[in-house]
Amino acid sequence: MKERIRSTTIIAVRREGETALAGDGQVTQGDQVMKRTARKLRTLRNGTVGTGFAGSTADALTLFDRFEQQLERVSGNLRRAAVELTRDWRTDKYLRRLEAMLLVADADQIFVLSGDGDVIEPDDGVAAIGSGGGYALAAARAMLRYTALDATTIARSALEIAAAMCIYTNDEIAVVTLGHSDAHGTPSQP
Numbered sequence: 001m002k003e004r005i006r007s008t009t010i011i012a013v014r015r016e017g018e019t020a021l022a023g024d025g026q027v028t029q030g031d032q033v034m035k036r037t038a039r040k041l042r043t044l045r046n047g048t049v050g051t052g053f054a055g056s057t058a059d060a061l062t063l064f065d066r067f068e069q070q071l072e073r074v075s076g077n078l079r080r081a082a083v084e085l086t087r088d089w090r091t092d093k094y095l096r097r098l099e100a101m102l103l104v105a106d107a108d109q110i111f112v113l114s115g116d117g118d119v120i121e122p123d124d125g126v127a128a129i130g131s132g133g134g135y136a137l138a139a140a141r142a143m144l145r146y147t148a149l150d151a152t153t154i155a156r157s158a159l160e161i162a163a164a165m166c167i168y169t170n171d172e173i174a175v176v177t178l179g180h181s182d183a184h185g186t187p188s189q190p
Contacts, residue, residue, distance in 0.1 A: 008040055009132030009162045009169040010052035012105045013140050014125035015151040018179035019105045021050040022155035024132070024163060025172030027057070033170075041176050044068050045076050048106055050176045054130035055100030063089065063102055067113075078104065082111045082119050090117040101129045107179035128158075132166030152177045 010023045027035040041052045042064055049071060053060030066088065070081040082104055089095045095115070102113040110127050112120040120127070126144060128137040140158035143149055149157070156175050163171040 008054040008130035009128065009136050009159060009166060010040060010054055010103050010130050011128040011133070011136040011140055011155050011158050011162075012050070012052070012103050012110045012126065013144070013151045013155045013158070014105070014108075014110055015144065015154065017107060018151045018177060019050065019107050019110065020151040020155035020175055020177045021052050021103065021105060022136075022159045022173055022175045023052045024159055024169045025174065026168060026170035028168055036170055037172050039174055041174050043176055043178075044071060048076070048178060049078060050105050050178050052103045052129070053100050054103075054133070056098070059098035060100040060102065063095075063098060063100055063113075066095070067102065067104065078106050078109050078111070079121075082113055086113050086115075086117055086119045089113070089115050103127060103129050105178065131168035132159075132162035135165045135169075136162040151179075 012019060012021045021041055023040040025037045026033060027038045043050050051064055067085045070084045074080040098115060104111050110122055112127050112129060126140045136158040139161040140154050143154045152175055156173055159173045160171060163169045
């Protein structure tokens, strides 16, 4: 039986014209940490679109490539590219076997994409995927509601909270910020 690879927490937070994606670096197989410093975030279209993945790395990289092709084909329209990728992912004989989830965002929109045909845009400007996604999501929602912190600080802090609670999430956090910040589209290290 194939052992399920579990890892990752990816979050996207949008606030005041800025979207920040944060991801941890842990990759586990069974009860072992295989890698602590994996990078699960990517920027596309000259740093204007950010993506992150949870699940199988090889599958996610295939989906990243397909998403980037769709994004180019539709001239950077994030929503259309997300819908087109998800449609292909669900109907294509090869793609539908891929085991991953994607979180894609620009400064104005966030979408969670899955092979089940889901293209989910959150109501509140925050979405998370992966093993620690629920922890990070709850933390980010609380910070959005009760603080004036910027999107980048919230995304990083939410990942730190998830890392303290989820055994499949670590504190090797990378952040990509899209929008009006100084760190425009640049991954930052812990």
